Amino acid sequence: MEWKLFDTPTPYVSTYEFHKDRERAPHLEQPAHKPRLRRAAVFVKIITQFESQPMTVSDLGCGDGGLLSLIQTQTGIADAWGYDFAPANTAGWQERDVKAELRDVFGADRDEIKLGEISCVTEVLEHIANPLGTLRWIGQTSKYVVASSPVNETLNYHASEHAWAWDYSGYALLFNTAHYDVIKHDVVDSFQLILARSDQHDT
Numbered sequence: 001m002e003w004k005l006f007d008t009p010t011p012y013v014s015t016y017e018f019h020k021d022r023e024r025a026p027h028l029e030q031p032a033h034k035p036r037l038r039r040a041a042v043f044v045k046i047i048t049q050f051e052s053q054p055m056t057v058s059d060l061g062c063g064d065g066g067l068l069s070l071i072q073t074q075t076g077i078a079d080a081w082g083y084d085f086a087p088a089n090t091a092g093w094q095e096r097d098v099k100a101e102l103r104d105v106f107g108a109d110r111d112e113i114k115l116g117e118i119s120c121v122t123e124v125l126e127h128i129a130n131p132l133g134t135l136r137w138i139g140q141t142s143k144y145v146v147a148s149s150p151v152n153e154t155l156n157y158h159a160s161e162h163a164w165a166w167d168y169s170g171y172a173l174l175f176n177t178a179h180y181d182v183i184k185h186d187v188v189d190s191f192q193l194i195l196a197r198s199d200q201h202d203t
Contacts, residue, residue: 002170003155004163011163014128016085016104018161024088027123028066036148036191040122041070043146043184043195047118048075056116058082058142060105061124064092071120072098083113106134115141122148122193125174126162135178139198145180151192168192 005011012018027033048055055077059068062082071080082100084090085107093100103109106128119142125131126149138145150158153165166174168185171192175182180196187193 001154001167002174003153003158003165005155005158005165006163010129011127013161013163014106016107019086022086022088024064024086024091026064026066026092028064028069032189033066033123036188036193037067037070037122039186039188039193040067040120040146040148041074043193044071044077044118044120045075046184046195047144047146048077051117054079055118056080057118057120058114058116059100059120059122060113060115060138061121061127062089062098062100063123064089065096065098065100066092067120067122068098068100069096077118080116081114083109106130110137117142118144118146120146122146123191125149126153126164126166128163131164132174132178135175135180139179139200143198143201145175145196145198146193147175147196148191148193150190151187152190166192 057080059082062084068082083103083105085104105113119138158165172182175196179199182196184195
């Protein structure tokens with residue numbers, strides 16, 4: 001199942017106005033989030049085993065850089081960068097020694113965003129207005145996507161800052177509908193993670 005949790009053209013929770021004063025979220029140091037970040041890094045590592053050439057990674061909605069730091073230290077991928085539009089997260093980028101820019105990835109700055117051969121959207125799709133369209137846009141350039149979202153939210157039970165919710169089958173259907181082949185779909189605590197390949201690169 002999929003649940004749309006807003007009734008306006010653009011959910012307030014996806015706007016810069018909502019995020020500009022939010023506190024930094026050091027997810028890598030938080031017990032509730034660290035396991036799903038580590039699994040996401042494992043998924044990126046798995047991709048390197050499919051490919052004979054060096055891969056690049058873009059982390060769209062990279063937060064304070066926790067996943068980027070794991071990618072740099074645990075996957076062997078040297079060329080990784082991220083984007084986020086919550087100003088409080090910028091403090092983490094220098095601390096973690098990662099490359100990131102303050103950009104509105106899914107809004108005003110989308111045409112200026114550089115996508116890697118792998119794009120990560122962890123704890124992102126549930127916040128934005130058009131997750132299906134966003135995945136299709138990513139798949140035009142990125143060969144693989146690594147994503148995560150809550151697995152146990154519904155129309156009546158969800159975080160107030162979320163615009164969408166999916167159960168396990170609904171999340172897989174989202175990626176299939178966006179023209180991806182799901183390679184792995186794991187549940188880690190209260191999160192579900194997907195590693196998928198865009199079928200726009202099957203030629």
